[in-house]
Amino acid sequence: MGPNESGDVMTVIRRFLDAFVNWKGDRLIIDTKDRATIVKEGKRIPIVREVLTGPEFRMLLMEFQKEFGDGERIEFKGESMRVEIQGNRMEMIRDGAGDLEIPGLDPAGETGGTIMAPIIDASPASEEGGATRMAVPPDPAADSGVTRKSPATDGLTVSLPQEGAVSSRDGNLTMRREPVPATVVDLLAELVNLGASDLHVSNQSIPMARVQGRLVPLSQYRPFSSGEVSSQLMELMPESRRLELKDTGDSCFSFEIKGSGRFRAGVFRDNLGISAVFRSIPNELPDAAELGLPGSILDLCGVARGLVLVTGLPGSGKSTTMAALVDHINRHQRRHVITIEDPLEFIHTGRMSMMSQREVHTHTESFSRALNAAAREDPDVLVLGEIREPETIVMVMEMARGRCLVLGTMNASSAREAVEDLIISFPREKWDRIRALLSLALTGVVYQTLEKNENRILEAVFDPFPVTPDVAEWIRNPNSTILKMQ
Numbered sequence: 001m002g003p004n005e006s007g008d009v010m011t012v013i014r015r016f017l018d019a020f021v022n023w024k025g026d027r028l029i030i031d032t033k034d035r036a037t038i039v040k041e042g043k044r045i046p047i048v049r050e051v052l053t054g055p056e057f058r059m060l061l062m063e064f065q066k067e068f069g070d071g072e073r074i075e076f077k078g079e080s081m082r083v084e085i086q087g088n089r090m091e092m093i094r095d096g097a098g099d100l101e102i103p104g105l106d107p108a109g110e111t112g113g114t115i116m117a118p119i120i121d122a123s124p125a126s127e128e129g130g131a132t133r134m135a136v137p138p139d140p141a142a143d144s145g146v147t148r149k150s151p152a153t154d155g156l157t158v159s160l161p162q163e164g165a166v167s168s169r170d171g172n173l174t175m176r177r178e179p180v181p182a183t184v185v186d187l188l189a190e191l192v193n194l195g196a197s198d199l200h201v202s203n204q205s206i207p208m209a210r211v212q213g214r215l216v217p218l219s220q221y222r223p224f225s226s227g228e229v230s231s232q233l234m235e236l237m238p239e240s241r242r243l244e245l246k247d248t249g250d251s252c253f254s255f256e257i258k259g260s261g262r263f264r265a266g267v268f269r270d271n272l273g274i275s276a277v278f279r280s281i282p283n284e285l286p287d288a289a290e291l292g293l294p295g296s297i298l299d300l301c302g303v304a305r306g307l308v309l310v311t312g313l314p315g316s317g318k319s320t321t322m323a324a325l326v327d328h329i330n331r332h333q334r335r336h337v338i339t340i341e342d343p344l345e346f347i348h349t350g351r352m353s354m355m356s357q358r359e360v361h362t363h364t365e366s367f368s369r370a371l372n373a374a375a376r377e378d379p380d381v382l383v384l385g386e387i388r389e390p391e392t393i394v395m396v397m398e399m400a401r402g403r404c405l406v407l408g409t410m411n412a413s414s415a416r417e418a419v420e421d422l423i424i425s426f427p428r429e430k431w432d433r434i435r436a437l438l439s440l441a442l443t444g445v446v447y448q449t450l451e452k453n454e455n456r457i458l459e460a461v462f463d464p465f466p467v468t469p470d471v472a473e474w475i476r477n478p479n480s481t482i483l484k485m486q
Contacts, residue, residue, distance in 0.1 A: 064090070
């Protein structure tokens with residue numbers, strides 16, 4: 001679905017809300033069992049002629065949540081309203097509903113009354129392509145008391161689906177009756193258009209996209225048939241990753257599609273065959289200021305030596321934060337930056353710094369081999385993917401202690417957990433040595449989460465934790481009462 005189509009669906013949603021606010025209804029009900037309805041003073045007032053199908057409802061819900069988020073309340077034209085969603089039903093309950101009469105409504109209401117100025121006429125205007133036409137007339141506030149005999153001839157025409165796929169024709173949004181097939185490449189283009197973060201594909205399942213943290217079915221596309229996912233993925237995977245998938249049952253790689261952008265793919269075997277999850281990698285490098293990275297975190301990038309960990313739960317944006325930190329160094333410092341990634345994600349072009357980006361299995365045999373080689377490549381900054389293997393943790397700490405600045409990511413639910421996870425990844429008899437080494441190498445820990453802002457858009461929230469002498473003492477001696485690390 002392209003941007004214009006998404007905008008057309010939002011036009012329909014906004015006209016629903018316009019009617020609800022301007023007519024001062026008590027509730028707006030949109031579901032798949034009855035026509036979209038305004039409830040005012042106990043009377044139900046249908047505002048469309050046709051009942052929405054399941055795919056229609058899901059498309060409207062997806063666009064609604066993209067625009068307003070998925071919280072329990074929204075603001076629209078100065079009115080606050082509560083949102084309740086259950087299955088294929090959505091209700092908006094307005095605060096402080098008034099007692100104004102609805103223009104053009106027969107007082108008989110639903111028991112024999114007729115709507116003389118409908119907001120949206122969903123009666124079939126054309127059978128071409130099996131689509132239902134929905135006409136959106138001007139703002140209802142400007143039409144008060146006017147009888148509209150043929151509302152479908154006025155305003156913007158938007159076509160919504162009976163079922164299934166999205167396409168664009170003559171500037172209208174058309175959804176066909178039957179879901180259509182799509183390739184993985186098609187779905188990745190859709191992922192970018194939706195502004196979604198992830199795409200999930202699996203045999204015998206409808207593809208799904210993660211939009212603002214929630215999985216949304218792309219019901220306009222039919223499920224992949226058995227073996228279809230595997231055959232398409234093989235065309236995208238490098239030969240080395242195909243062999244890795246064959247030998248281990250899973251693989252991770254990155255790639256670029258012209259016109260759509262870069263993606264990271266996690267491919268794995270499951271009970272249905274081959275499945276995959278794709279993460280969209282923005283073409284533009286994230287900007288530290290736009291992300292809201294505090295100065296205390298940026299200051300950690302200016303030290304000559306030490307280990308800085310960016311931690312958080314999976315999907316919390318650690319890769320984006322790391323890319324912003326590397327870009328900040330590249331723009332402001334003359335340093336040799338070596339990245340070792342699996343797979344390579346954001347691409348950095350040298351500015352003030354010399355950039356060397358290496359992908360495991362493509363440019364080097366293994367993570368540990370690349371790390372050993374880095375010691376002979378005169379690095380000022382070493383940027384690593386997720387730090388998790390004991391073999392490499394010691395090498396990382398030794399590099400950070402005496403050679404260069406090391407930036408790495410870890411999955412953890414707090415700064416304290418990140419430190420403890422590093423230590424307990426070793427046999428117990430080595431803990432004292434690892435604690436001592438870590439207390440000397442660690443410079444700071446950044447913990448981050450994704451939270452919704454006042455506009456209900458997910459954004460990163462950062463909790464920097466610099467390693468002070470007291471923190472270092474706690475790392476060496478966890479029974480110390482000098483500090484309780486969070």
